[in-house]
Amino acid sequence: MIDWTSFLLVAAVSIGAAALVVALFAAGLRLLSVEAHRGVALTGAYACFAVAAAAVLFGIWLMVPAFHA
Amino acid sequence: MAATLIVVLVIVLAVFFDFTNGFHDTANAMATPIATGALRPKVAVAVAAVLNLVGAFLSTAVATTISGGIIREGPGGVAITPSMIFAGLIGAVIWNLVTWLRGFPSSSSHALFGGLVGAAIVGAGFESVDFGVLLTKVIFPALLAPLVAGVAGFAATRLAYRITRLPVEKSHRSGFRVGQIFTSSMVALAHGTNDAQKTMGVITLTLIAGGALPTGSAPPFWVVLVCAVAIAAGTYSGGWRIIQTLGSGLTDIKATQGFAAEASTAATVLASSHLGFALSTTQVASGSIMGAGLGRRGGRIRWGTAGRIVIAWFVTLPASAAVGALCELVARFGIAGVVIDAVAGLAVIVAIFAVSRRRTANTTKALEVDVALNSVMTRQERRAAEKKRGDEILAARRRLSDESSLFELGQESSR
Numbered sequence: 001m002i003d004w005t006s007f008l009l010v011a012a013v014s015i016g017a018a019a020l021v022v023a024l025f026a027a028g029l030r031l032l033s034v035e036a037h038r039g040v041a042l043t044g045a046y047a048c049f050a051v052a053a054a055a056v057l058f059g060i061w062l063m064v065p066a067f068h069a
Numbered sequence: 070m071a072a073t074l075i076v077v078l079v080i081v082l083a084v085f086f087d088f089t090n091g092f093h094d095t096a097n098a099m100a101t102p103i104a105t106g107a108l109r110p111k112v113a114v115a116v117a118a119v120l121n122l123v124g125a126f127l128s129t130a131v132a133t134t135i136s137g138g139i140i141r142e143g144p145g146g147v148a149i150t151p152s153m154i155f156a157g158l159i160g161a162v163i164w165n166l167v168t169w170l171r172g173f174p175s176s177s178s179h180a181l182f183g184g185l186v187g188a189a190i191v192g193a194g195f196e197s198v199d200f201g202v203l204l205t206k207v208i209f210p211a212l213l214a215p216l217v218a219g220v221a222g223f224a225a226t227r228l229a230y231r232i233t234r235l236p237v238e239k240s241h242r243s244g245f246r247v248g249q250i251f252t253s254s255m256v257a258l259a260h261g262t263n264d265a266q267k268t269m270g271v272i273t274l275t276l277i278a279g280g281a282l283p284t285g286s287a288p289p290f291w292v293v294l295v296c297a298v299a300i301a302a303g304t305y306s307g308g309w310r311i312i313q314t315l316g317s318g319l320t321d322i323k324a325t326q327g328f329a330a331e332a333s334t335a336a337t338v339l340a341s342s343h344l345g346f347a348l349s350t351t352q353v354a355s356g357s358i359m360g361a362g363l364g365r366r367g368g369r370i371r372w373g374t375a376g377r378i379v380i381a382w383f384v385t386l387p388a389s390a391a392v393g394a395l396c397e398l399v400a401r402f403g404i405a406g407v408v409i410d411a412v413a414g415l416a417v418i419v420a421i422f423a424v425s426r427r428r429t430a431n432t433t434k435a436l437e438v439d440v441a442l443n444s445v446m447t448r449q450e451r452r453a454a455e456k457k458r459g460d461e462i463l464a465a466r467r468r469l470s471d472e473s474s475l476f477e478l479g480q481e482s483s484r
Binding site for chain 2 (some may be wrong): 006021
């Protein structure tokens with residue numbers, strides 16, 4: 001019958017990964033609006049964008065079988 | 070001679086199926102960035118087409134089954150004859166075109182499975198179909214895909230709004246539009262790596278069945294090339310009706326929601342294809358958009374449209390199975406039957422395109438203006454006018470999907 005374990009795994013990973021990437025990007029945008037400690041806030045913002053970009057690269061790595069098969 | 074004719078017909082039809090697969094699924098990736106003005110429509114479909122082309126080359130696997138185990142094919146089971154594949158493909162193509170005409174995002178893979186199931190029932194009997202696999206691979210995932218993606222889209226949208234909520238300062242939510250370009254591109258690339266492969270598999274297995282290739286061969290380069298180009302061309306031609314349904318028919322999408330929705334689609338599609346529980350990209354994308362629609366305070370879903378889409382998902386399999394079964398019934402009369410199928414199928418396809426020309430999706434009025442202007446303007450003036458109108462539409466979309474604070478809006482109007 002239906003493989004509930006792998007379904008729950010897919011559901012958890014999907015929801016977690018989507019939330020993580022969106023939270024990172026949103027946090028980056030939020031930090032762009034911080035007026036105090038401008039330098040620190042901007043560094044934090046770019047760090048958030050960089051981690052989100054790394055997640056995108058990981059996605060591409062997953063998509064191309066030549067990289068991991 | 071007759072066998073060669075069927076193999077050639079199957080290849081031609083499979084390539085056309087790949088094309089319909091492309092334009093049916095452009096919307097999954099590009100409906101939300103077009104709706105929020107993150108990308109111009111033409112640019113969006115061009116980006117999606119290039120990524121589908123690249124994706125098709127990046128991922129080619131040795132095809133082992135056509136139907137993914139739904140039909141008991143291979144050793145110990147039934148042999149899927151080229152005429153069954155042909156009948157199944159006609160069912161899939163016609164159902165894809167009917168749903169496109171009505172603007173429904175429906176799964177192309179499910180249409181293909183449906184067509185093959187119908188043809189196999191007529192060609193090899195009821196016991197040739199594994200209904201257990203059908204239930205676990207098609208029916209249940211169709212219920213679960215929008216659920217998972219919907220929850221992901223809802224949670225991501227809530228989170229994005231919560232994090233960027235600002236009482237006084239200038240908000241940067243319009244920055245989500247930049248993010249949308251990346252998340253949508255991910256979805257388009259994933260589509261290319263997944264879907265072009267299916268047609269390559271169908272063509273390769275038909276060539277193997279026809280004796281042109283040894284058993285277990287990888288798709289020849291020309292097959293990869295033709296499939297990649299067909300899916301890219303289909304994507305570039307843009308299924309505008311489906312883009313309209315997903316971009317503005319289900320819910321009014323803002324940049325924040327669009328970003329959250331496409332991020333959820335990309336995450337769910339990648340997770341499902343790597344953790345062993347296959348979900349349909351189309352159903353995932355529709356679910357994410359609905360979830361994102363519910364996630365914004367004041368966001369509303371048009372449940373009538375959503376309900377019709379879900380009905381279309383469940384009708385997809387039986388409807389294409391019925392067409393596939395009918396075609397296989399005719400094809401059993403030998404080569405004459407196959408030719409009758411081919412001619413009738415072509416007639417239906419042409420008829421659907423004729424109907425689509427008569428009811429052009431929402432652009433009829435714009436076209437009338439164009440025709441009137443074309444008669445008095447030079448080409449350069451016409452291009453300038455088109456560009457101006459395009460810019461106006463883009464600006465309007467961005468304004469509607471923007472959530473910058475009211476202070477900024479005031480500044481804009483006083484400028």
